Amino acid sequence: MTMRFVDEFRDPAVITRTCEEIRRLADPARHYRIMEVCGGHTHAIYRFGLKDLLPPNLELIHGPGCPVCVLPMGRIDDGLLLAQDPDVIFTAFGDMMRVPGTQGSPLEHKAKGVDVRIVYSPTDALKLARANPTKRVLFFAIGFETTAPSTALTLMRAKAEGIRNFSVFCNHVTIIPAIRAILDSPDMRLDAFIGPGHVSTVIGCRPYEWIARDEHRPIVIAGFEPLDLLQSVVMLLRQLKDGRAAVENQYTRVVPWEGNRAALRAMAEVFELRPYFEWRGLGFISQSALRIREEYAAWDTEKVFQVPGVRVTDPKAAQCGEVLKGVLRPVQCKLFGRECTPERPVGALMVSSEGSCAAYYNYEHRKATSPRRIEAPV
Amino acid sequence: MCLAIPGKIVELAPDMPHLGVVEVSGVRRRVDLGLLQDDMPRPGDWVLVHVGFAMSKISEQEAAEQMRMLRMLGEDAAAMDEIRGYSE
Amino acid sequence: MAHGAGGKATRRLIDGLFVPLLFDQPPEHLGDAAHVAMDGTRVALTTDCFVVTPLAFPGGSIGELAVNGTMNDLAVSGARATALVATFVLEAGLPAAVLEAEVRAMGRAAVAAGVRVVGGDTKVVEHGKLDRLYITTSGIGSVLPGVTLAPGAVRPGDKVLLSGPIGDHGITILLARGELDLEASLRSDTRSVFPLVEAIVSAAAPALRWMRDPTRGGVATALNELALDCGLGIHLFEDRIPVRDEVRGACELLGLDPLHIANEGQFLAVVAAEYANRALDALRAAPGGAEAALIGEIREEPAATVLGTTPYGGTRVIDMLVGDPLPRIC
Numbered sequence: 147m148t149m150r151f152v153d154e155f156r157d158p159a160v161i162t163r164t165c166e167e168i169r170r171l172a173d174p175a176r177h178y179r180i181m182e183v184c185g186g187h188t189h190a191i192y193r194f195g196l197k198d199l200l201p202p203n204l205e206l207i208h209g210p211g212c213p214v215c216v217l218p219m220g221r222i223d224d225g226l227l228l229a230q231d232p233d234v235i236f237t238a239f240g241d242m243m244r245v246p247g248t249q250g251s252p253l254e255h256k257a258k259g260v261d262v263r264i265v266y267s268p269t270d271a272l273k274l275a276r277a278n279p280t281k282r283v284l285f286f287a288i289g290f291e292t293t294a295p296s297t298a299l300t301l302m303r304a305k306a307e308g309i310r311n312f313s314v315f316c317n318h319v320t321i322i323p324a325i326r327a328i329l330d331s332p333d334m335r336l337d338a339f340i341g342p343g344h345v346s347t348v349i350g351c352r353p354y355e356w357i358a359r360d361e362h363r364p365i366v367i368a369g370f371e372p373l374d375l376l377q378s379v380v381m382l383l384r385q386l387k388d389g390r391a392a393v394e395n396q397y398t399r400v401v402p403w404e405g406n407r408a409a410l411r412a413m414a415e416v417f418e419l420r421p422y423f424e425w426r427g428l429g430f431i432s433q434s435a436l437r438i439r440e441e442y443a444a445w446d447t448e449k450v451f452q453v454p455g456v457r458v459t460d461p462k463a464a465q466c467g468e469v470l471k472g473v474l475r476p477v478q479c480k481l482f483g484r485e486c487t488p489e490r491p492v493g494a495l496m497v498s499s500e501g502s503c504a505a506y507y508n509y510e511h512r513k514a515t516s517p518r519r520i521e522a523p524v
Numbered sequence: 525m526c527l528a529i530p531g532k533i534v535e536l537a538p539d540m541p542h543l544g545v546v547e548v549s550g551v552r553r554r555v556d557l558g559l560l561q562d563d564m565p566r567p568g569d570w571v572l573v574h575v576g577f578a579m580s581k582i583s584e585q586e587a588a589e590q591m592r593m594l595r596m597l598g599e600d601a602a603a604m605d606e607i608r609g610y611s612e
Numbered sequence: 613m614a615h616g617a618g619g620k621a622t623r624r625l626i627d628g629l630f631v632p633l634l635f636d637q638p639p640e641h642l643g644d645a646a647h648v649a650m651d652g653t654r655v656a657l658t659t660d661c662f663v664v665t666p667l668a669f670p671g672g673s674i675g676e677l678a679v680n681g682t683m684n685d686l687a688v689s690g691a692r693a694t695a696l697v698a699t700f701v702l703e704a705g706l707p708a709a710v711l712e713a714e715v716r717a718m719g720r721a722a723v724a725a726g727v728r729v730v731g732g733d734t735k736v737v738e739h740g741k742l743d744r745l746y747i748t749t750s751g752i753g754s755v756l757p758g759v760t761l762a763p764g765a766v767r768p769g770d771k772v773l774l775s776g777p778i779g780d781h782g783i784t785i786l787l788a789r790g791e792l793d794l795e796a797s798l799r800s801d802t803r804s805v806f807p808l809v810e811a812i813v814s815a816a817a818p819a820l821r822w823m824r825d826p827t828r829g830g831v832a833t834a835l836n837e838l839a840l841d842c843g844l845g846i847h848l849f850e851d852r853i854p855v856r857d858e859v860r861g862a863c864e865l866l867g868l869d870p871l872h873i874a875n876e877g878q879f880l881a882v883v884a885a886e887y888a889n890r891a892l893d894a895l896r897a898a899p900g901g902a903e904a905a906l907i908g909e910i911r912e913e914p915a916a917t918v919l920g921t922t923p924y925g926g927t928r929v930i931d932m933l934v935g936d937p938l939p940r941i942c
Contacts, residue, residue: 149549149860151530151570151582158923160594165924167597185942186526195926211526214942239575240867240938253935266792266866266939267576269556289575292526293941296577299558344526347572347580370526372924373594380597399586400572406580409559489620489934499867500526500942509928512917527867527941549861551796573865575941576793 151399155371156194164376165199171383178204179335180382181472183325184342185212185500186370192509194372200379207472208505210324211342213288214241214498215470216425217317220456222247225286225315228451229260235278236262237271238286245497248458268300268314275304275312284447285314292344294318294436295409298416301438301445315447316438319423321345322353323434327425329361333473338382340375341367343397348413350405351393358391369397416442426460426494427467466493469502476503476511483507528574530582531555533565546573620932622829623837644824645689647755656691658682659750667710667745669788671780671799674747675717677876681827682751683725683804688823688879690759690813692806693751696722698732701746704739714745725804727751756810758817763841765821771888772846772908773881775808775895776801778831779859782873782937787862792939794865796858801877808901812881815894819887825879829933832871834880835908835918836932846918848908848930867940871920872933882910 148154172178182188188208191197197206210216226247229236236252243253243264256262261281265271268285275283287297297314304312321342328334341354346367357365364385368378378396385392395401416439423435438446447453460466464486465479476482476495486492488504495501499508531546531553544565546555556577557564563581565571571578645658662678678698686693698718702711722729780801787794805825813820822842826834831853835846855863855870863870883891888906895904918930 149530149864150532151587152864154587154591156922160591160597161924163597164594184526189526189942192928195920195922195928198926199924212942239941241940241942243938244935264791264939266941267556269576270791270793289941292528292574292579295559296556296575299556299577303558342526344528344572344574344579347528370528372926377590377594396590399583399590400580402580406559408562409579412559498942499940508931512929513914513919513927529864531865548865550858551794551861551865553794553865 152371155369155373157373161199161372161376164373164380167380168204168376168383169201171380171387172201172204173387174203176203178337178383178386179207180204180338180340180379181207181209181328181336182340182368183209183211183321184345185215185498186344187340187342187368187375188212188502188505189500190370190372190375192505196372196375197510199376204379207336208502209328209472210425210428210470211290211321212495212498212500213290213293213317213319214245215466215494215501216319216324216427217245217288217494218424218426219247219458219460219494221317222252223249223456223458224453225284226250226252226255226260227454227456228284228315228447229255229262232261233280233282234261235274235281235283236260236286237265237274237283239266239288240264241498242286242288245494246491268297269303272300272304272309272312275309279311282311282313285312286317287314288317290319290321290342290345291348291413294417295348295406295412298412301416301442302412304445305442310444313445313447313450314438316417316436318417318436319425320419320434320436321349323431324425324428325357327428327431328471329357331471331473334471336363336472337386338363339365340378340382341365341393343367343369343374343401346395346397346401346405348406348409351395351401351403352405354393358393362391364391364394366394366396367401369400427470461492464493466495469495476506479503483511528572528579530570531573533567533569533571536567544578546571546578548573620934623932644685645691647689647691654755656686656689656753656755657750658685658689659748660685661746661748663743663746664785665743666788667714669784669800671784672802673714673717674745675714676721676802678747678749679718679721679725679727680802680804680876682749683727683806684825684879686751686753687804687806687809688825690761690809690823691753691755692810693725693727693753695728695730696749696751697730699748700732700734701742701748702734702736703742703744704736706744711745714747725806756813756817759813759820761820761822763822763838766838766842766844766882766910767821767884768844768910768912769885770821770882770910771885771906772835772848772910773812773883773888773892773895774831774853774905774907775805775878775901776903777854777856777859778826778875778878779855779863779870779873781876782830783859783862785874792866794862796862798856798858801875803877803900805877805879808895808898808904809879811894811898811901812883812891816883816887816891819884819891821882821884823879823881826875828874830870830872830874831880832869832918832930833932835930838882839916839918843916845911845914845916846908847911848918848920850920851923852905853907854903854905868937871930872937
């Protein structure tokens with residue numbers, strides 16, 4: 147059985163032809179720097195080995211769209227401090243489980259007996275609250291606009307049902323300020339963007355218009371299969387060749403130009419923008435993160451509990467910020483592969499499987515021919 | 525932020541209008557349809573699933589059109605090569 | 613906790629602690645079973661511990677895992693199991709019916725696998741000191757004639773064979789825990805692989821270099837261990853790896869890689885190229901081997917690395933697990 151809407155976009159013959167078109171379009175005299183904003187795209191690029199298929203003068207730079215990577219360590223510490231209470235059930239997506247706080251990761255706390263549980267959906271956390279009325283369920287929410295509407299709707303359901311032992315620790319962030327921070331960065335030289343496909347199912351394509359209009363960079367909203375990404379590169383190269391800069395939607399089978407109104411309504415009902423929020427590696431960015439509105443205060447972890455508000459500064463040697471902004475490649479960070487590995491991550495880019503450092507480490511850096519042949523006994 | 529998978533709606537819960545069951549390659553999961561309340565999917569529709577919520581309906585038409593355009597890429601190129609061949 | 617998951621952390625625990633302290637000289641390589649010279653013959657010996665939750669799941673239960681797991685450790689070391697002993701460690705308060713069910717399951721599995729259970733022990737610990745029931749099994753067997761297996765015997769050009777679809781067991785267990793609200797008609801693949809091992813040995817003994825059953829940590833971990841031991845590169849043809857639709861669907865939904873998921877009824881074999889087709893045919897002709905596949909080959913480069921390749925030319929490094937596979941949303 148093929149997986150519909152997946153396998154067609156992995157057709158080897160069509161992939162080969164699309165790569166030929168890329169080679170035809172790429173001007174050998176130019177060095178292209180194209181940033182894929184979204185961590186899911188970073189993961190897909192490595193998982194499908196797409197870099198092998200691109201011409202050498204086309205460089206893909208990994209952007210900051212990894213919600214785990216940009217989460218300040220202090221927020222994890224805050225969440226885990228609350229989890230120490232034996233009446234609290236700490237829930238989070240699998241992605242969070244190995245992220246280290248200063249006192250260890252959620253998984254390490256779980257091994258010591260703290261009630262930490264992985265959920266696939268915020269509704270699963272709400273279900274736990276219904277099933278455990280004497281416990282207080284805390285949902286550690288992360289994600290960009292793809293995920294925020296689901297948290298919003300879950301909070302609306304909690305309120306409608308009067309479930310009082312459920313709260314959300316909200317770390318949702320928004321993508322546009324992150325892109326602005328990249329373009330404002332003086333060290334950056336970028337030709338174009340591959341835009342986040344799933345965030346755009348919610349926010350639509352309009353929010354990116356300033357990138358084309360004011361910053362004169364083409365941006366193509368892309369899907370996540372190999373052909374989606376490769377077709378997006380074709381579309382970007384065509385724009386660059388013609389000297390155009392526009393927002394284009396490659397992922398039309400899923401992304402509506404106007405976005406998802408119901409999702410945006412849910413977000414507006416439950417969330418408001420924080421005046422500023424700290425992004426790990428990028429510093430404080432204004433109007434870039436969501437917090438829960440007053441009407442939902444009874445379900446806001448930061449109102450229901452005393453949240454310590456721990457602030458943790460990253461070790462100076464870790465160059466996460468520069469790698470996040472695409473200024474440095476993972477291998478160029480002094481700690482990469484030495485003090486900082488997926489097993490012992492120093493920075494969050496090494497913990498999340500879509501963080502550029504982890505993705506590069508896990509999928510790529512051992513490909514180079516190495517002289518490490520171990521002499522085996524004959 | 526980004527892991528979302530196409531799945532087919534196979535069931536709607538009659539007593540809970542915002543819940544459905546989606547099937548992905550034979551695996552079933554209950555899915556919240558609340559984000560698609562402006563244009564509710566029906567059994568047989570394909571949706572994009574992320575953290576237990578349906579985010580968007582998948583347009584079979586757009587998917588087919590995209591594949592058609594992609595397949596044409598090679599044909600255009602082959603035609604161009606042939607034409608170039610005449611003038612050399 | 614990561615140390616028991618079968619990947620990098622487990623290996624460090626073994627290499628760093630157990631080997632230097634317990635072994636009088638470092639073993640040539642750490643296989644699934646040890647071959648010991650005794651009275652002029654070579655005897656295969658293995659031990660394993662089973663701590664699965666839930667105890668029973670579609671396709672089997674802890675009792676069957678205990679028998680088949682030990683059978684398989686002996687089989688992939690090139691040995692026919694002769695006898696097993698088992699220890700049951702019980703949590704006080706475990707219902708007698710549960711224990712009886714597992715003992716019966718073990719008995720049935722032993723009969724199906726053609727091995728005798730010749731002894732055992734039982735201990736009860738205080739309620740709360742362990743999770744219901746753990747079983748350790750040890751097995752002894754005779755080495756099959758004409759079989760010498762070692763990572764050092766692997767050569768560039770050799771082929772990698774896999775006995776059947778991967779991921780069934782691990783995904784079944786994940787779904788059986790009920791935390792992720794997924795439903796699928798999947799069953800654990802727990803079985804004795806000895807009949808298949810016997811088939812491949814009959815067909816290709818002189819060319820058989822190495823075998824392993826990919827349990828915790830999956831195919832990725834087993835092949836990474838081989839790559840590290842022999843120093844060569846292992847190229848996997850990703851589109852040829854058999855995976856059931858439901859396993860694929862669950863993995864796509866949860867963001868898991870089937871190559872990291874545990875199996876309890878499959879094994880990998882490395883065979884010299886000239887014998888590969890013969891070996892594959894023998895597997896496919898044996899009962900339960902219909903889905904066997906040739907999934908990869910050994911090359912010089914990249915050294916000590918497992919590389920996944922796609923039909924369109926993309927490549928990616930396939931690494932060992934760090935800890936258990938975790939669902940992700942990003």
